[in-house]
């Protein structure tokens with residue numbers, strides 16, 4: 001797979017934090033002690049290191065991580081799963097969205113996480129690996145993540161599952177609570193409620209593969225996180241309490257952008273590297 005670009009630029013991160021904190025440009029300029037002109041330049045993507053570092057403080061972002069993101073000094077490299085894991089990256093409008101497949105290597109039972117805009121490649125993998133798809137788990141129900149749900153469910157007969165708190169418009173969909181457990185052969189899947197971006201946004205913590213894995217939807221991205229203008233504090237807290245407390249060698253599989261690890265995000269994510 002070609003290298004997937006980071007989902008957000010440094011100015012996207014600034015804008016997400018500013019919207020989440022409900023801080024006007026005038027307030028941010030004043031608290032950062034930068035001119036309105038410099039603030040406007042940075043927000044439109046001009047890289048001015050000293051200004052970026054000053055703006056980071058009132059937005060409670062890591063200045064080092066934000067500056068590194070601006071200069072694209074970092075790209076995450078996650079360890080490879082030798083078996084039992086596949087990532088799919090499909091186009092949706094002018095962006096791309098990720099979906100994932102995991103399976104137990106001995107029993108060949110599998111689960112999908114979101115569907116992307118197309119499930120053709122996922123169905124090819126299911127056939128090539130001789131898998132039986134038991135569950136389709138939804139991180140959340142924004143259109144880009146579930147566009148191929150009717151096709152994938154019809155082709156496989158798999159059960160569709162989402163959080164009881166997430167609005168789901170799919171007949172027969174089942175609802176789980178937080179801390180539900182599912183098993184696929186030797187694999188265990190635990191649901192973690194990491195809401196903010198959407199009301200029932202769920203991260204799935206998977207153990208039993210070569211590395212601990214969290215499929216997080218839009219709760220968290222490599223070097224950023226999903227937009228959550230009205231529940232920003234809650235999204236930060238949920239990520240902090242429920243994802244950043246998992247093992248450091250955790251592989252993080254986000255809804256957009258590349259795979260990453262918890263250790264890398266602790267160091268490089270402007271929202272969490274403190």
Ligand SMILES: [Fe+2]
Pocket residue numbers: 097142144145218255256
């Ligand atoms: Fe999304």
